[in-house]
Amino acid sequence: xxxxxxxxxxxxxVITMVTWKISPKVGGPCSLGYRADLNQTDRTxxxxxxxWKFTPDxxxxxxxxxxxxxxxxxxxxxxxxxxxxxxxxxxxxVLVPPRLTLYCDDHGNPVCEAVAGKPAAQxxxxxxxxxxxxxxxxxxxxxxVLSKFTACGPNVTNATCTVSHPAGNWSHSIAC
Numbered sequence: 001x002x003x004x005x006x007x008x009x010x011x012x013x014v015i016t017m018v019t020w021k022i023s024p025k026v027g028g029p030c031s032l033g034y035r036a037d038l039n040q041t042d043r044t045x046x047x048x049x050x051x052w053k054f055t056p057d058x059x060x061x062x063x064x065x066x067x068x069x070x071x072x073x074x075x076x077x078x079x080x081x082x083x084x085x086x087x088x089x090x091x092x093x094v095l096v097p098p099r100l101t102l103y104c105d106d107h108g109n110p111v112c113e114a115v116a117g118k119p120a121a122q123x124x125x126x127x128x129x130x131x132x133x134x135x136x137x138x139x140x141x142x143x144x145v146l147s148k149f150t151a152c153g154p155n156v157t158n159a160t161c162t163v164s165h166p167a168g169n170w171s172h173s174i175a176c
Contacts, residue, residue, distance in 0.1 A: 001096045001118075005067050006053050009060040009077035010086045017080040018060040022050065024073035032062065069094050069118065069141050094118065096142050097167035104176035110149040112161030112172075116142040119166065123147040126160035126171075 009018065020032040030046035034056035041056060049071075053061040060079065064071055076089040098117025105111050114121035120143035123133050133147040149159045160173040 001067055001069065001094050003067055005064045005071075005092070007062045007064070007075050007077070007090050007092075008088075009062070010079055010088055014082045015057065015060065015079060016082070018056050019078045020060075020062050021076045021078065022046065022073065023076075024071060026070050026072070032056075034060070064092075067092075067094055069096065095165075095167045098142075098145070098163065098165060100161075100163050100170050100172060102161050102172045102174045104174065105148065108176045110159040110161065110174050110176050112147045112149070112163070114145045114163045114165070116140075116144055117165055117167075118142045121145050122164040124162045124164070125149050126162065129159075 016036050018034045022030045028045055030050065031044045032046060032050070032052065033042040034040070036057060039057070041052070049065045051063055053059060053063040060077060062075065062077070072092055072094050074089060074091055076087055079086045096116065096118035098114035098121045101113045101115060103111055112123050114123055116138060118141055120135055123145055125131065125147070130150045131147045133145050136144045138144065147161070158173055158175045160171060162171045163169065
């Protein structure tokens with residue numbers, strides 16, 4: 001999420017026509033087209049964040065700027081060329097890294113939260129804990145995971161929370 005993504009399309013020596021057909025999970029379909037004989041491009045229902053990376057006669061790649069969860073879905077490139085017709089389909093899945101917060105609750109127990117990640121993050125503690133993470137789903141498809149550290153022994157003063165996610169891994173410590 002937030003970065004740009006470029007989807008390539010099979011470049012051929014002499015392109016007659018290129019069409020990108022986009023079917024997002026949210027919202028209606030959109031398309032970008034190019035006809036070489038008229039040197040004409042067309043766009044139907046696509047947001048400004050979706051466009052050709054270069055000019056389609058040079059390279060028919062598609063660029064999605066500021067990728068968001070709303071961009072998730074299927075992207076199909078169809079090329080008509082002298083060598084024949086070609087198509088390539090991408091299924092775009094957007095990763096949203098969670099925000100990590102670590103704090104002490106009212107009883108002095110460390111609490112680790114991985115807020116609004118997609119997919120849900122995994123939380124573990126460096127020292128053994130009897131914690132069972134709780135998850136809360138949000139309307140935008142992200143998930144918040146909360147884990148409370150419960151020590152197996154009374155002499156634990158420092159706790160380290162580790163968050164694992166496809167977008168990265170983080171670790172923070174706290175003394176309560």
